[in-house]
Amino acid sequence: MSLTFTAGADSLDLRWADGTSGTFPYIWLRDTDPSGFHPQTGERVFELSSVPLDIAPVSVEQSGTNVLITWPGADEPSLFDLDWLKTHRPGQRRADAADIARTLWRSELGGDGVPRHDGSGIMTSDAALADWLADTKRFGLSIVTGLADHTDAGVDVARRVGHLRETNFGLTFEVVSKPDPNNLAYTSVALPLHTDLTNQELPPGYQFLHCLANEAQGGGSTFCDGAAVAEDLRSRDPEAFEVLSTISVPFRFQDETTDIRSRKAVITLDSDGNVSEVCFNAHIADLVDLESDQMVPFYRAYRLFMEMTRSADYGIALKLSGGEMVVFDNRRVLHGRGSFDPSTGFRHLHGCYVDRGELDSRVRVLARAV
Ligand code: OGA
Ligand code: ZN
Numbered sequence: 001m002s003l004t005f006t007a008g009a010d011s012l013d014l015r016w017a018d019g020t021s022g023t024f025p026y027i028w029l030r031d032t033d034p035s036g037f038h039p040q041t042g043e044r045v046f047e048l049s050s051v052p053l054d055i056a057p058v059s060v061e062q063s064g065t066n067v068l069i070t071w072p073g074a075d076e077p078s079l080f081d082l083d084w085l086k087t088h089r090p091g092q093r094r095a096d097a098a099d100i101a102r103t104l105w106r107s108e109l110g111g112d113g114v115p116r117h118d119g120s121g122i123m124t125s126d127a128a129l130a131d132w133l134a135d136t137k138r139f140g141l142s143i144v145t146g147l148a149d150h151t152d153a154g155v156d157v158a159r160r161v162g163h164l165r166e167t168n169f170g171l172t173f174e175v176v177s178k179p180d181p182n183n184l185a186y187t188s189v190a191l192p193l194h195t196d197l198t199n200q201e202l203p204p205g206y207q208f209l210h211c212l213a214n215e216a217q218g219g220g221s222t223f224c225d226g227a228a229v230a231e232d233l234r235s236r237d238p239e240a241f242e243v244l245s246t247i248s249v250p251f252r253f254q255d256e257t258t259d260i261r262s263r264k265a266v267i268t269l270d271s272d273g274n275v276s277e278v279c280f281n282a283h284i285a286d287l288v289d290l291e292s293d294q295m296v297p298f299y300r301a302y303r304l305f306m307e308m309t310r311s312a313d314y315g316i317a318l319k320l321s322g323g324e325m326v327v328f329d330n331r332r333v334l335h336g337r338g339s340f341d342p343s344t345g346f347r348h349l350h351g352c353y354v355d356r357g358e359l360d361s362r363v364r365v366l367a368r369a370v
Helices: 026-032 082-087 119-124 126-139 152-161 226-236 238-246 292-310 356-368
Strands: 003-007 011-016 021-025 059-063 066-070 078-081 116-118 141-145 173-175 191-194 206-214 221-225 248-254 259-265 267-269 275-278 316-318 325-329 333-337 347-354
Touching: 003 059, 011 026, 011 066, 011 082, 021 026, 021 082, 026 078, 066 082, 078 082, 116 119, 116 126, 119 126, 119 141, 119 152, 126 141, 126 152, 126 325, 126 356, 152 206, 152 347, 152 356, 191 221, 191 292, 221 226, 221 325, 226 238, 226 275, 226 292, 238 259, 238 267, 238 292, 259 267, 325 333
Parallel strands: 116 141
Antiparallel strands: 003 011, 011 021, 059 066, 066 078, 141 325, 173 347, 191 333, 206 325, 206 347, 221 316, 221 333, 248 259, 267 275
16 A cells, blocks of 8 residues: 655654545544554543643654554554544544435325335334335335334334433323313314424424324314525525524423423534424424513514424325325424314324434444345
8 A cells, every 4th residue: 555644843744655644643544543442442541631732742653554653652552444544534524324315205205205114124124114214304204004003013113213301291192182172282173384393302203103094074283394494484585484493482381290391492503514403393382581682583584484394395284094104304304294083083193202312322233234
């Protein structure tokens, strides 16, 4: 392997034969020495504070496909594989099988366009599980079909993904019209498009709603891709986008035993400026407590976002049947339902949540096998 390297005052420059180059600060090389990681757990055991920030090597030499770096006071030199250094050169993010690009969608997707995956395949085949999870990440929405007619069937699929996220509504919850509801979902009224539990410090990631019966008149489901709405708002009305991504407002849920509150912006951006999260729930929005002069700009932007979610450009509609389970990223895709008349038939959904990190972990572990 033809390689050139230059040991500077505070970093090592490497240039590979193919022209790839990297500047590796010595403090990073010292901290990243492979022998500083536990051989079984892979966790870092090197104690960073044991070396000075301006550490510099005594010598750097190439040895076959490795580079050997001798540090002052260290018993052994650091041995780095040159290919490994090339892959992990500064500025390169670690490859991530869970980094699956989103497909933003609008009303053209239609209820029939929602990816559908067979539940028994997901339960028995890792390849089918991986395919379904990839689609669910792309669209933030999928439907699992062919589930058995008992409440465990949907939960078993969710557990195949990861640990359930328990909330004040339980490890799982029954969406049925109840005589003494503590939540509008447990009535028969319409629920406009929303995301769940925006009052939580971390709203749950993926929501699983397994339909066991949907025989009443009404009760259809609606969905919209909040990330598509937010991205379109960014170009359509940058001022409204700025307001919704910077001003946070309070959300609150309370009943006999809980009073759970959190402040959230409607739109959260990641460190690259992409929309990473949407938080929208008019029912549990608490009193808007902004300064007087922020109110009208906030309400203008908030109403615009609300109108966009409800417009014909973004929403899709479908009616879940018994044996189907809708799965969606609750921090991206808004969901809603039409009112229903409980006197005309039974409607029963069984729900649970699994956080985003759990799902991503499953995607990565499944990708190890291929
Ligand atoms: C919910 C909800 C939708 C429905 O339980 O959070 O929004 O279809 N339910 O009943
Ligand atoms: Zn909901």
